[in-house]
Amino acid sequence: MSVTNLQYLFKPRSVAVIGATNDPKNAGNIVMRNIMASGFLGPVMPVSNEAEAISGVLTHPSVKHLPKTPDLAVVCSPLDEVPEIIHSLKERGTRGAVLMGAGFASMSKEERDDIKATILGIAKPPDIRIIGPKSLGFMVPSLNLNASLAHAAVEPGKVAFISQSDSLFATVLDWAIAKGVGFSHMIALGSRIDVSFSDILDYLGSDPLTRSIMLYVESIKDAREFMSAARAASRNKPVLVIRPGQALDTVLGDLKLRETGDHHLMDAVYDVAFRRAGMLRVENIDGLFDAAQTLGTPRQVYGKNLAILTNGTSAGILAADRLLSGGGKLAPLSEDTIKAIDGVLGEENWSRANPVDIPFNADGKQYSEVLKLLIKDKTSNGILVMHVPWTAQPDVEVAEALRDSLKRVKRMVLTAWLGIGAAEHSREVFRDAGIPTYDSPTHAVRAFLYMAEYLRNQDMLIETPDSLPSDFFPDTSGARAIVDKALQEERTSLTEPEAKAILAAYGIPVVETRIAVSAKEAVIAADEIGYPVALKLRSPQIPQPFDVGGVLLDLETPERVWEGGASILARCTRERPDAYIEGFTVQKMGRRPGAHELSVSATVDSVFGPVIHFGHGGMAREVIQDQALTLPPLSMSLAKELVERTRISTLLKGTPSQPPVDIDDICLTLIQLSQLIVDVPQITYIDINPLYADAEGVLALSGKIDIAPFDGHGEARLAIRPYPRELEECVTLKTGRNVTLRPIRPEDEETHRVFLANLSDEDLRLRFFGVVQRDFDHKDIAGFTQIDYDREMAFIATALDERGEPETLGVMRTNTKPDNTEAEFAIVVRSDQKGEGLGSMLFHKGIQYTKLRGTSRLTGQTMAENKAMQGLSKKFGFVIKPDPYDEDLVEMVLDMEKVEG
Template identity: 35%
Template sequence: MGTENLDRIFNPRRIAVIGASTREKSLGARLLQNLVGVGYKGVVYPVNPFRPTVQGIAAYPSIRKIPRQVDLAIVATPAHTVPQIIEECGLMGVSGVIVVSAGFREAGEEGKDLEKRILEHRNHYKMRIIGPNSLGVIRPGIRLNATFANKTAELGKIAFISQSAALCASVLDWASEANVGFSAIVSVGSMLDVDFGDLIDYFGTDIQTSSIVLYLESIKNASKFMSAARGFARAKPIVVVKAGRFRESAEAALCHTGALCGEDAVYDAAFRRTGIVRVEAIDELFNCAEALAMQPNPKGPNLTIITNAGGPGIMATDFLIAKGGKLSSLSNKTVKALKKILPLYCSILNPIDVLEEATTDRFKDVMEICFKDNRSDGFLIIYTPQGVADPVETAKIIVKLAKNTRKPVLTSWMGENECWRARKVLRKKGIPAFTTPEQAVSTFMYMHSYTKNLELLYERPEELTMDLAIPTFLKEVLSKAIEEGREVLDLLESLRFLEAYKIPTTKTLIAKTPEEAASAASKLGYPVVLKVLSPQITHKTKAQGVILNVWSAKQVQESFRDLVKRINESNPQAELRGIAIQPLVQRKRCEILIGSKKTPLFGPVILFGTGGVNVELLKDTNICFPPLNQVLARRLMEKSVLHEFMSSSDFSGCAGLIEEMLVKFSQLVIDFPEIREMD
């Protein structure tokens, strides 16, 4: 159905308000008041079967009686009446519908049945529906306020799409004071039809929109969402705040990966892979969107701070380092130039303190020098009212000089009475202006994240060239396990998969008797490790199914008997298929976890992090989507706390090998969608 019918919703010529009312504070009354009260130039038809006029406008008993073709119908009637109204809209050729009514799936089975009937009509008549439970939509560019909110929005370049009607109303109230404008505000409600993917597609091509911001609780169609975001993230920044960050999964996990791979972490990975910037708070949502739309993207995390007060400069530095950023290391040329114009007692090193006595000219001279430094990825100018440099004149200087750099310039004018006018001057000319340094630094780091996420969009992993097609014997291994009613492959079966994809494994021999165990150990060389082999025992250490550091044939036989006894006593129902004998790794080691999980919404994901028996306590969880190439694998590894260890001389060459392993493992994940979880 594309975006054509959505255009009838966002640029309608004729609108019907079904349920229009004169009852004060009713949804139907407020909708009609908002439509006619802010200067909408189209035609509005109130629909009310009991009144010839509503709020002084001629009304119609039903949409069938309206003499002209209606583009958009807004439904504000009781839930049980909505399916029939949708059908009537379809019969009359209405392309778009907004349902503000409540009482559907949230009301139980009866409400779900109403939704089912609505969808049947929607599919039959090929219309598009926003809602139910929607606040409505606002398009300031055509003076359209099709909501029941108490306020409208000023014109701007941000499209705000929210899953919460209440939050839309709150943002409207906040934005009027914060001077934030919008190209559109959309309350998606329950997303029975139109969802985030549809709206990203629409506003991605909307010339009035320069950035898209989302308040999101859940995604209905993950593939559509990711495809839409990936298609437009380069041209228009997409910024999201997602609620439900710490929601626990209801599923019990068999693998470490399942326990570590929470829903929110998967959303986080999806946002990164599609070029979306995720922020943590509503104010950051709009700060980031405006900055990305107004300023160039930083190429790195190196920030140069210029301040006329030492304390705020230190605060900004602390916050920058805590967020993973870096202070720019100024070039010798820059330092020499600064020494020529600044007093000896000024701090020349970054942050550059021009002191409280700084004039507007001193700010100007320092900025002219620093803006030419190639080691800086962005600039933060902090101003505190000291009674010397005029706040507005200093702001005007920044506006002028910022035109000469292709790097982002952010400002913090700390104060209200003397600074609000300066902030207004800066914002009007496209320079982000904040009241605190922390807000500015946070925005800079989100901008840096956006740059890194965009780089991922250019990575298109190629399919691995295997010696043969997917080995049929691996399919047979899975089929056999399914026939036996098993959900878990044993150690030997798992090793066959890894070996087929040329992923390095530890040499493993299986013993059925103590004597076979001793023979296997002598072939491998001492010391060895003994592990129980049973499809019912996934976490061997927890089940006391592992014995380490075995040095002799006699000790091997004793350990074999001990393991068998332990398992028979603690897990009498477990099928014991033997004891695995492996050489003990004695070199310096760094235990890692590589795993995968098939998520209900996004499909398979890959996890990388710290391994070992305490993996679930450490929670070094780093997630991405398959397939991978070496660049994507490296990015995944860089997010782990292990990255510094792997980069050290003790583990020279390991990082490259692990990258290759991750790429091969990701192909295994793609080739076998039947596998739910892997460690």
């Protein structure tokens, strides 16, 4: 949906409680007590016919009798009364409602669908935004607002928590109170008939009071909305998520997951979706807050090498063991560091290795001097300082000394003060100074590894992909023709030759294959494709013919093919007399000695759409279980990352007896398969097993494709919108130069860097409303080139320069609100290209695209002195008016309904 009117939910000036009561066990009483106890400064208006006053506040008999229109209505009445209440609220002009009343859980699916449709038909979101039904409500501590059924309140903080589970809401609340953690928001979404994870992520992603966002997710309803919102939010601040599916902490051990329509989805698909969105998945509530504490610091971790400083040998070993088992590494100490620590402690008084084990009675000065030396050593990505209590050495004194020595340090330093009592005072010293602190080495190391994983996911969001081959031109029409013919014959799967023809149409090397209905036809097919051949049984009841001896290899003569066919039929008749025999598959022997057997496949998930699988292949695929998943669209970089997540990737890099395989060819195959399932959405399943891979490239020995009717565009199935090739267009400038107008791609990073460098100082000043530095770094350029095509668009004008290399001449950008009501534009053309009509072409391209996607308004800002921009916008029908907040700026507004399509 959008963030429209969410401010009335989370920043209300007045609240009405519908269904308030004096029954202490009733939701209407609990929420009234919580709101009044929290100290909310706005008017609180209970609606009830049961009592004259509730929680010391006079009641009102109905919504229409309220003295003023409430921004927020907390509805505690039974669900069957809600439609009438929503109708009354809408007439009064209320914009936000939380539905807490009972009844939804006990309804059948049909009853739920009916009440949902009725409520939404009346509320017409975003006219009224609705949380719930079956919600515990929410808290906004900065407003002193506790509009929830929670048994306690929390302090203000910088962390937001959004939960799909009522029990997790209460559990996290207890945990946070015990740990002294504050929140900017705590929100229980309930059954999500309107406000969803996507809406909240969009809202909190730009909320200045929220530094990090934590989610408890069981299921997602709209994958593309969720992915767009999550990617946008995680670019601004850390987003952490828990989802059942992995081994959970005992805190969650008794949680019984509620049945949801899409809970059957593979957890691995959610896992890869979270990773692609730049989010960090954690295992349990402890991990959630440990990670949030570390990610909330300005210090960052760019690797998994950790240095450990401790006064306890066993504690250091425990920390090192947790680090190594979690995939981290002990940072090697440089010789200079070892000699320097010798000078501080003496050779005989410390471990002279990592973990750095110093004397148990080391004081604050010794700790600080050793820590400073470790900070200077660049072999580590972070440092963990631990302290085991000792009677003669005050914990707090050591903590204060370390705090003072870290005031201007930018390296990641974590602390773990073991014990209770005095150790808690020491941890308070670190918390007050913004230094991550934990009560055990396990928690500290886990937080370090989480941060390393999070920053790796963030790097994936801004990683520049390798360029795709320029000669990849798939025969899409030929592939579609094969599928259409099979669908007309009412088939649900393709023959192996048909499947291989489609794979070949997309550039995937395949072994030549023929279909034969008899041994005689098998001999004819073998003669045509050449010997030696493989002969395989074809039967719908025997998906794996090898199991019944239905596969013969290296048949080198017509006689052996004839005899082989007869022997296969005899064995099959004996072992599977029930099976219907369709004939044989005759296949050219693919000789690739020493090649690795891989598998590449694609399935369609009911929520996230197409999913690409890669891993170990061959007959042992199901036994070895070495598979990794990802979501299309893919680039070479994303394909390589998929390959690296499998165990077999280590072998693919080469062994003493085998050269490394052509990884680029494997990645290209993954991209080709990804493009195929987008271009031909009637394909529901693809499986290539085995896919031979060696130094010479890849070869598909087998191919299976299932199909089903599908109406619509293939890209609509994807959770992440792919590059919109259909928007590419060739134009000619006044000078006769041929230029391509197309959406920007991640691969355009370097040419875009050159484009920005070639803009004049005046162009940059007018584009960015002031003087800007020219040293755009990788993160800046990635933000320009790696966009979410579902929400952003950047049309670039590109052409070949004198050397035949591509160059960018101009760019037109639009950024659309999630609800598609408005898009903001910006445009800039290189100074030496002005006067050739390029600006008008880009502007027209952006306006037509905005019209095509149904956006209501296109707006922009420019400096009042930029008369050229204002003149160009007037040419296209924009209305120019002064900016109400800045006299140096003007606004340009275009009503898209007035634009001719």
